[in-house]
Amino acid sequence: MGTEISTLGEFGLIRHLTEGIELKNDSSKYGVGDDAAVLEYRDKEILVTTDLLIEGIHFDLTYVPMKHLGYKSAMVNFSDIYAMNGTPKQITVSIALSKRFSVEDLEEFYAGIKLACDLHQVDIIGGDTTSSLTGFAISITCIGEGEKGKVVYRNGARNTDLICVSGDLGAAYMGLQLLEREKAVFKGQDQAEVQPDFSGKEYLLERQLKPEARRDIVRKLAEEGIVPTAMMDVSDGLSSELLYICTQSNAGCRVYEEHIPIDYQTAVMAEEFNMNLTTCAMNGGEDYELLFTVPLTDHEKVSQIEGVQVIGHITKPELGCALISRDGQEFELKAQGWNPLKEEEKN
Amino acid sequence: MGTEISTLGEFGLIRHLTEGIELKNDSSKYGVGDDAAVLEYRDKEILVTTDLLIEGIHFDLTYVPMKHLGYKSAMVNFSDIYAMNGTPKQITVSIALSKRFSVEDLEEFYAGIKLACDLHQVDIIGGDTTSSLTGFAISITCIGEGEKGKVVYRNGARNTDLICVSGDLGAAYMGLQLLEREKAVFKGQDQAEVQPDFSGKEYLLERQLKPEARRDIVRKLAEEGIVPTAMMDVSDGLSSELLYICTQSNAGCRVYEEHIPIDYQTAVMAEEFNMNLTTCAMNGGEDYELLFTVPLTDHEKVSQIEGVQVIGHITKPELGCALISRDGQEFELKAQGWNPLKEEEKN
Numbered sequence: 001m002g003t004e005i006s007t008l009g010e011f012g013l014i015r016h017l018t019e020g021i022e023l024k025n026d027s028s029k030y031g032v033g034d035d036a037a038v039l040e041y042r043d044k045e046i047l048v049t050t051d052l053l054i055e056g057i058h059f060d061l062t063y064v065p066m067k068h069l070g071y072k073s074a075m076v077n078f079s080d081i082y083a084m085n086g087t088p089k090q091i092t093v094s095i096a097l098s099k100r101f102s103v104e105d106l107e108e109f110y111a112g113i114k115l116a117c118d119l120h121q122v123d124i125i126g127g128d129t130t131s132s133l134t135g136f137a138i139s140i141t142c143i144g145e146g147e148k149g150k151v152v153y154r155n156g157a158r159n160t161d162l163i164c165v166s167g168d169l170g171a172a173y174m175g176l177q178l179l180e181r182e183k184a185v186f187k188g189q190d191q192a193e194v195q196p197d198f199s200g201k202e203y204l205l206e207r208q209l210k211p212e213a214r215r216d217i218v219r220k221l222a223e224e225g226i227v228p229t230a231m232m233d234v235s236d237g238l239s240s241e242l243l244y245i246c247t248q249s250n251a252g253c254r255v256y257e258e259h260i261p262i263d264y265q266t267a268v269m270a271e272e273f274n275m276n277l278t279t280c281a282m283n284g285g286e287d288y289e290l291l292f293t294v295p296l297t298d299h300e301k302v303s304q305i306e307g308v309q310v311i312g313h314i315t316k317p318e319l320g321c322a323l324i325s326r327d328g329q330e331f332e333l334k335a336q337g338w339n340p341l342k343e344e345e346k347n
Numbered sequence: 348m349g350t351e352i353s354t355l356g357e358f359g360l361i362r363h364l365t366e367g368i369e370l371k372n373d374s375s376k377y378g379v380g381d382d383a384a385v386l387e388y389r390d391k392e393i394l395v396t397t398d399l400l401i402e403g404i405h406f407d408l409t410y411v412p413m414k415h416l417g418y419k420s421a422m423v424n425f426s427d428i429y430a431m432n433g434t435p436k437q438i439t440v441s442i443a444l445s446k447r448f449s450v451e452d453l454e455e456f457y458a459g460i461k462l463a464c465d466l467h468q469v470d471i472i473g474g475d476t477t478s479s480l481t482g483f484a485i486s487i488t489c490i491g492e493g494e495k496g497k498v499v500y501r502n503g504a505r506n507t508d509l510i511c512v513s514g515d516l517g518a519a520y521m522g523l524q525l526l527e528r529e530k531a532v533f534k535g536q537d538q539a540e541v542q543p544d545f546s547g548k549e550y551l552l553e554r555q556l557k558p559e560a561r562r563d564i565v566r567k568l569a570e571e572g573i574v575p576t577a578m579m580d581v582s583d584g585l586s587s588e589l590l591y592i593c594t595q596s597n598a599g600c601r602v603y604e605e606h607i608p609i610d611y612q613t614a615v616m617a618e619e620f621n622m623n624l625t626t627c628a629m630n631g632g633e634d635y636e637l638l639f640t641v642p643l644t645d646h647e648k649v650s651q652i653e654g655v656q657v658i659g660h661i662t663k664p665e666l667g668c669a670l671i672s673r674d675g676q677e678f679e680l681k682a683q684g685w686n687p688l689k690e691e692e693k694n
Binding site for chain 2: 047051094142
């Protein structure tokens with residue numbers, strides 16, 4: 001069962017989890033251990049994003065290992081900072097947990113957080129640890145820096161801008177479907193005896209359980225001298241995010257089904273599940289890829305960046321937002337992304 | 348029952364709750380509505396603090412009105428920033444809630460948050476709204492500014508420094524006892540018929556339900572040209588906080604029972620409950636007063652500040668931390684402050 005958390009107490013636990021943390025960034029002046037952390041950002045824009053993740057709503061511990069949960073919790077916040085064309089620098093990590101969790105569980109969770117932080121050179125500067133009556137809750141706030149004048153909002157897309165997306169879409173959603181199916185199949189069976197066979201589907205699981213924030217894309221854009229006119233990360237689904245950018249930019253858009261980047265494993269899985277592949281890619285969510293728009297004049301430069309696909313263009317607002325199918329038909333875009341407050345109704 | 352939250356959806360709800368928010372501070376460049384908020388702090392230290400509050404652990408909605416809960420949630424974070432000798436400027440507000448809450452409940456909660464923010468000139472710059480399977484969870488991150496070189500940590504107390512505390516202690520704890528007693532008395536009875544009589548005890552309830560962060564004290568210290576050598580806010584109890592300052596400053600302390608500031612209502616209530624008054628004042632918690640140390644040379648200046656009481660002095664570390672009772676006996680200080688992770692064991 002592992003070590004009971006009460007043996008350490010709140011402050012003992014925080015000390016245990018945060019000991020050995022060394023601040024890596026110049027902007028981190030003082031971290032864990034006082035009423036507040038102290039930062040210093042000279043001549044930079046400061047970016048702040050926050051996420052609250054609740055067990056049973058955002059994650060299912062029957063198939064998500066604690067280390068992956070920590071890693072993903074940090075990574076999705078980094079993704080929000082990159083989506084502003086910024087660089088994450090600090091996070092605070094607050095958790096609430098019930099008695100069923102052990103010290104070892106939390107060590108795993110923190111190991112995941114720390115791994116993500118090490119990869120992205122982010123400092124853990126504070127947080128809060130407390131109990132809950134049921135389940136596990138995670139609140140992370142991430143602080144980052146942006147160059148003055150180069151922070152990218154959602155509202156800057158202009159008519160004729162190219163719409164680009166990094167990586168591929170729909171795989172994280174397929175990974176979730178796969179995990180949910182195996183959970184249903186194995187319910188009531190002795191899990192030690194029957195292990196699910198995920199061979200050939202590793203990519204889908206990795207996309208769901210271990211997403212990577214696209215720092216590489218932000219860096220490549222900077223190297224090419226491209227400042228996107230609008231950008232956000234794909235967390236709720238491409239359709240939903242495109243509608244955000246278009247609404248906030250007072251614009252319309254056309255995206256082309258044939259250009260939506262989809263991995264081979266995603267396509268195979270959609271067929272196995274008898275699901276519409278394009279729908280999965282458009283509405284799947286949790287891909288944490290970057291969706292951005294660039295001026296038409298950047299076409300050549302952006303086309304050369306590996307891992308970036310031009311999927312359409314921005315139009316005047318009166319043309320609305322539409323997907324053009326392979327046979328040339330127009331389908332109005334609708335946000336069918338994940339809505340945690342509606343989700344609850346179904347359960 | 349009020350309006351169901353699902354009628355608005357996540358984004359509709361966030362829009363509804365945050366509409367009409369105007370940014371008041373120059374350092375707030377962009378608030379709610381993008382992947383991250385954008386701030387700019389020129390030539391200031393940036394202070395960051397965060398709190399995660401869980402229903403049933405940190406608050407009991409059977410006697411805490413939603414508006415007070417919002418007010419207090421914001422205020423306790425402001426208090427952490429003042430305790431660094433800083434000024435709160437921005438907060439993010441994340442909440443998770445189950446189906447039993449209505450849109451009107453959240454409007455009340457936000458009204459409390461906004462009231463606290465208006466009083467302290469703080470901007471709401473972001474957050475997250477999601478569902479939970481049970482109860483209500485609140486995560487607030489507060490960002491503030493400090494003057495360079497004037498941020499006050501817990502580790503700067505030096506031998507012979509005076510120990511000072513603002514306001515009075517133990518009243519918030521007494522307010523909690525009072526509310527808990529009434530809750531027990533009225534359990535099972537028709538609450539509409541029998542209303543508890545709190546007359547003469549209003550101050551205790553106010554201290555528990557509507558704490559005020561001590562900006563006034565921070566300002567008075569600045570006016571007098573006093574920079575404390577160490578400071579923190581009293582959230583877990585005076586004993587616990589004194590031990591923090593002494594441990595982190597590698598010092599000891601002597602505090603005098605006769606100098607601990609206690610309100611008349613607190614004393615009356617302790618007698619009614621047959622509790623030791625000094626114990627309540629030393630270990631009560633949730634007072635959100637400021638505990639700080641100043642050099643002996645500031646004695647005259649600090650004594651003139653209304654609402655500040657000198658309660659003792661810092662010693663060499665080998666003398667340990669002790670309370671001197673009215674009859675001259677020494678009692679070693681022990682932290683008996685609130686520990687949410689141990690609290691759980693009792694329940």
